[in-house]
Amino acid sequence: MDTKKGTNHHTKTITFRVQRFDPNRDAEPRLQEYTFPVSQGMTVLDCLIYIKEKLDGSLSFRASCRMGICGSCAMFVNGFPILTCHTQTFELNADVIEIRSLPNYPIIKDLIPDLTMLFEKHKSIKPYIIRTDIKEIESPTREYHQSPQELEDYLQFSYCLKCGICLSACPTVATDRAFIGPQALGQAFRYNNDTRDGGTAERLDAIDHPHGVWRCHMAGACADACPKGVDPAMAAQLLKRQAAAAVFGRGKKAKPAGVAPEPKNVSRRPNIPDAPPRTVE
Amino acid sequence: MQANKHLDNRLGLRGWIRAGRYRFERYLYILHRISGLSLLAYLLMHIYVTGARIYGADAWNTTMGSVTGPVFTMLEFLVMAAFVFHGLNGIRLVLIELGIGIGRPMRQEYPYVNSNDKQRTMMWILMVLVVIILVISALDFFVL
Numbered sequence: 212m213d214t215k216k217g218t219n220h221h222t223k224t225i226t227f228r229v230q231r232f233d234p235n236r237d238a239e240p241r242l243q244e245y246t247f248p249v250s251q252g253m254t255v256l257d258c259l260i261y262i263k264e265k266l267d268g269s270l271s272f273r274a275s276c277r278m279g280i281c282g283s284c285a286m287f288v289n290g291f292p293i294l295t296c297h298t299q300t301f302e303l304n305a306d307v308i309e310i311r312s313l314p315n316y317p318i319i320k321d322l323i324p325d326l327t328m329l330f331e332k333h334k335s336i337k338p339y340i341i342r343t344d345i346k347e348i349e350s351p352t353r354e355y356h357q358s359p360q361e362l363e364d365y366l367q368f369s370y371c372l373k374c375g376i377c378l379s380a381c382p383t384v385a386t387d388r389a390f391i392g393p394q395a396l397g398q399a400f401r402y403n404n405d406t407r408d409g410g411t412a413e414r415l416d417a418i419d420h421p422h423g424v425w426r427c428h429m430a431g432a433c434a435d436a437c438p439k440g441v442d443p444a445m446a447a448q449l450l451k452r453q454a455a456a457a458v459f460g461r462g463k464k465a466k467p468a469g470v471a472p473e474p475k476n477v478s479r480r481p482n483i484p485d486a487p488p489r490t491v492e
Numbered sequence: 493m494q495a496n497k498h499l500d501n502r503l504g505l506r507g508w509i510r511a512g513r514y515r516f517e518r519y520l521y522i523l524h525r526i527s528g529l530s531l532l533a534y535l536l537m538h539i540y541v542t543g544a545r546i547y548g549a550d551a552w553n554t555t556m557g558s559v560t561g562p563v564f565t566m567l568e569f570l571v572m573a574a575f576v577f578h579g580l581n582g583i584r585l586v587l588i589e590l591g592i593g594i595g596r597p598m599r600q601e602y603p604y605v606n607s608n609d610k611q612r613t614m615m616w617i618l619m620v621l622v623v624i625i626l627v628i629s630a631l632d633f634f635v636l
Binding site for chain 1: 525
């Protein structure tokens with residue numbers, strides 16, 4: 212690592228071996244090398260953007276927010292799936308960095324995986340609040356009641372970005388195409404554990420089958436790879452418990468939480484102005 | 493979409509056999525499957541070999557005589573190793589799959605602590621037990 216005079220700015224020459232694949236021309240993916248000086252503070256995604264801007268405009272990759280919140284830029288870097296925007300290049304401690312598209316997903320082009328499988332599996336577990344009081348949902352009177360502790364019971368699973376890293380880390384997904392996968396299991400648990408929801412039975416039906424939750428054997432890879440601390444491995448184990456309890460008719464949760472009661476003995480502060488008139492009806 | 497096996501990019505068997513840069517539990521996952529399959533294979537051979545008993549005492553003695561010697565002692569020790577590992581790691585997996593030892597959902601702050609981290613103490617205790625039992629049985633097999 213050489214230090215430029217007069218600055219506190221480190222650079223290091225790093226070789227990137229980047230997967231290239233054009234489905235119209237190539238029979239199989241190949242690795243193309245790009246070598247350039249990387250400055251301290253550049254994320255792996257910054258380096259890919261550098262390659263696209265300065266070295267090779269034909270490189271395709273997917274990225275959007277650059278701050279670890281959209282889940283577009285998940286890639287397989289030096290044998291481990293990561294969010295590239297979330298990883299400092301120097302943190303990898305390597306002179307050669309190999310970047311491939313996420314394994315277990317079909318390749319569309321270069322570094323772009325086809326995540327359709329992930330979204331189909333996610334949809335199959337009904338990732339939304341299921342309730343029977345249609346009238347209240349269509350024209351709500353008040354919010355549904357939920358305590359802060361009840362929020363914490365599912366909050367960590369709701370941070371899922373749908374980046375697809377867990378499915379490329381999972382050894383079961385690698386061998387069983389139909390396995391529902393850690394992401395969907397995490398979301399199934401997130402909604403099952405939400406006190407406002409009443410769809411536990413439907414969701415357990417969607418995950419309790421030969422390619423469902425029982426295919427998880429706790430390799431822990433999804434939990435270790437998840438960039439947002441969602442911990443799909445924990446969700447899968449707790450879902451197994453729910454599914455087993457349901458067979459014995461136990462562990463049924465209470466009815467979905469109702470609307471919060473109207474507060475009593477409170478009055479509006481006099482200095483708060485009225486809301487502006489509605490612009491849509 | 494084109495019918496191209498490289499386009500598919502699914503890891504297949506390679507995906508579960510290679511643990512790469514994943515953590516220790518990922519390696520235990522492979523060992524657990526391999527030891528399980530070996531125990532199953534051993535069980536079938538064991539039933540076949542001990543089945544010699546129904547042909548009388550002579551057949552039994554001949555068969556038993558053919559499976560002695562240092563090679564078979566070594567193989568038997570491997571069966572013992574597979575049994576001890578599979579049993580103790582199996583206890584860990586059963587507990588985890590019942591939701592025991594992995595904590596409960598909570599708000600995640602850096603550095604994230606996941607279920608895999610929370611079960612780590614239990615894992616190390618069991619793996620130390622595996623090593624202790626295997627050292628004792630190695631003494632029993634080869635030294636004493």
